[in-house]
Amino acid sequence: MKEWDGFSADAHRYLDGEPFEELSGAELAAADRLTAEVRDYAARLAPLDPSLDVEVMAAVLRRAPARRPGVLAWLLAPRTVRFRPVWVPVLAAAAALVLLVAPRGKRPAGPEVAAAPARTADTVFVRFELEAPQARTVSVAGSFNGWRVGALTMVRDARGMWSATAPLPLGEHRYEFVIDGTRWVPDPTAHAEVDDGFGGRNSVIVVGPKGLVRS
Amino acid sequence: MNLLRRTVVAALFLAVPVVLAAQDAGVDGRLQTRGLPASLAHRVAVVAAAAAARGVPDGPLADKAIEGWAKQVPPDRIVVAVQRFADQMVRARDAVLTAGIATPQGPVIAAAAEAMRSGMRAEQVRRVVQAAGAGVIAAPGLSVAAALSAQGLGSDQATRIVVGAMQSHRSMQELLDMPSVARVWHDQGMSPGDIEHRMLDGGWNGGGNQGSGRTGDWGDRPPTVAPGTHDHDGHSHYR
Numbered sequence: 001m002k003e004w005d006g007f008s009a010d011a012h013r014y015l016d017g018e019p020f021e022e023l024s025g026a027e028l029a030a031a032d033r034l035t036a037e038v039r040d041y042a043a044r045l046a047p048l049d050p051s052l053d054v055e056v057m058a059a060v061l062r063r064a065p066a067r068r069p070g071v072l073a074w075l076l077a078p079r080t081v082r083f084r085p086v087w088v089p090v091l092a093a094a095a096a097l098v099l100l101v102a103p104r105g106k107r108p109a110g111p112e113v114a115a116a117p118a119r120t121a122d123t124v125f126v127r128f129e130l131e132a133p134q135a136r137t138v139s140v141a142g143s144f145n146g147w148r149v150g151a152l153t154m155v156r157d158a159r160g161m162w163s164a165t166a167p168l169p170l171g172e173h174r175y176e177f178v179i180d181g182t183r184w185v186p187d188p189t190a191h192a193e194v195d196d197g198f199g200g201r202n203s204v205i206v207v208g209p210k211g212l213v214r215s
Numbered sequence: 216m217n218l219l220r221r222t223v224v225a226a227l228f229l230a231v232p233v234v235l236a237a238q239d240a241g242v243d244g245r246l247q248t249r250g251l252p253a254s255l256a257h258r259v260a261v262v263a264a265a266a267a268a269r270g271v272p273d274g275p276l277a278d279k280a281i282e283g284w285a286k287q288v289p290p291d292r293i294v295v296a297v298q299r300f301a302d303q304m305v306r307a308r309d310a311v312l313t314a315g316i317a318t319p320q321g322p323v324i325a326a327a328a329e330a331m332r333s334g335m336r337a338e339q340v341r342r343v344v345q346a347a348g349a350g351v352i353a354a355p356g357l358s359v360a361a362a363l364s365a366q367g368l369g370s371d372q373a374t375r376i377v378v379g380a381m382q383s384h385r386s387m388q389e390l391l392d393m394p395s396v397a398r399v400w401h402d403q404g405m406s407p408g409d410i411e412h413r414m415l416d417g418g419w420n421g422g423g424n425q426g427s428g429r430t431g432d433w434g435d436r437p438p439t440v441a442p443g444t445h446d447h448d449g450h451s452h453y454r
Contacts, residue, residue, distance in 0.1 A: 143278065146249070147285040170391050172326075172358035184286055191394045192365030194333050197279060197296035198288045206362045208392035 007031070123167040124207050128152075128177075130187065133160025135179045142175025142202075144168050149178050170209060174202040242277045249281050255290040256280075259297050266301035271308050272321030275328070276301055304328040310337035314344035316353075326354040330361035339374040346381040355387055356380075362394040366401065372411045379415045 010020040011027045015035065023031075128140050138154040144166070145151040154162035154177075162177075174194070177185045186193050190203035242263040246256035259280040263273035279300050283293035307327035311319040327340045335357075343360055347353035356377050363373035380390055393414065400410050 141285060143282075147278075147282045149285055170388070171355060172329075172362065182287070191362045191398060192333070194329070194361075194365065196282065196286075197300060198283050198286060198292060200286065204362055204365065206359055206391055206394040208390075208395055209388040 127165045129163045138162040144173045271304040275325040310340040314341045322354040326357040330357040333361040335370045346378040368407045376414045
């Protein structure tokens with residue numbers, strides 16, 4: 001049995017530094033003796049590192065759960081998902097159904113979308129040339145570069161001959177030269193010329209494995 | 216709450232294919248991505264959708280609109296040109312169907328349309344596609360026939376050459392070399408009849424033995440000009 005087991009409530013309040021009403025002399029002496037022993041024990045403890053408080057608070061903050069509101073917190077928090085395997089084929093079937101019925105611009109099944117026929121993985125370097133001494137810029141725009149003006153710019157030599165070399169996939173391509181960014185000119189050395197549908201003429205080349213043969 | 220969470224999980228799972236499908240934004244989105252105004256893109260998309268409903272690919276129609284926009288063609292004329300091209304592809308599809316191809320692929324239809332626009336008749340398209348069978352050589356075959364025809368051989372001769380090459384089991388590479396070879400022979404003074412005869416006899420060193428070499432017989436330099444034909448007089452001239 002400890003000495004303070006028989007302490008009254010007033011003796012506990014005295015020890016806690018709180019107001020008390022009545023205390024016997026024996027209890028007061030015992031309480032004072034305990035207080036002195038505690039102070040003596042505390043005085044013999046090694047002093048604490050001043051940085052301990054900082055480290056402890058930092059650890060507490062690290063472990064503090066992030067406060068995010070509702071569903072967002074649930075979506076962002078990592079968690080283990082438990083599910084019944086029977087749902088896998090069900091959800092997969094649902095996903096396939098969504099894919100099948102998803103709107104696709106009213107395009108029916110059947111022909112696949114492809115702009116350039118006869119293309120293979122093989123490419124051949126094709127050199128384009130145009131004599132245009134008065135031109136400030138010349139580029140090649142065609143089906144092989146999405147008709148982007150300036151995508152394939154040509155370089156001028158001292159004689160006014162513009163040239164550019166580009167790797168083209170095997171197959172048929174349509175193109176024109178673009179002079180000074182606005183003037184579209186067909187290539188008279190191309191394999192053929194065809195109506196472009198806008199009142200102009202597109203040059204046609206068919207690139208084989210040996211490259212384009214010019215006349 | 217558990218029900219709500221399960222619902223959210225299922226919705227996310229189902230959203231994946233929906234998002235993937237949405238990425239296939241179709242003609243409208245593609246045209247607007249290329250800078251065409253929304254009003255023009257919508258009009259072209261309507262034409263493309265109607266054409267697609269008739270079984271032709273919409274990709275070449277979008278390409279045609281992009282080409283017109285790049286050439287600064289007025290929007291109304293672009294729509295007219297796209298509509299005309301769509302009509303040509305419908306006729307081309309009909310021609311391909313007569314060859315016994317139940318579900319013709321988009322590239323074949325597009326190549327047939329371009330060939331017919333170059334002067335080939337539906338019957339000639341049918342013969343080329345029929346000779347190609349179900350192979351992928353149909354589209355390049357049509358393109359080569361159209362190119363030969365445009366070089367002055369005539370659509371009948373061009374069709375016979377391409378069909379003959381297919382029936383002789385020429386490779387696609389050999390087929391693709393034909394316009395270049397025909398051009399060289401033409402410039403050497405050979406008549407269209409002689410060109411046809413020599414082509415049908417296989418009397419040229421086609422590319423069949425070249426494999427997938429990027430530069431054919433000409434080493435590492437770009438094979439842009441065949442040996443012996445490089446002549447500055449042959450360059451394009453613009454003044």
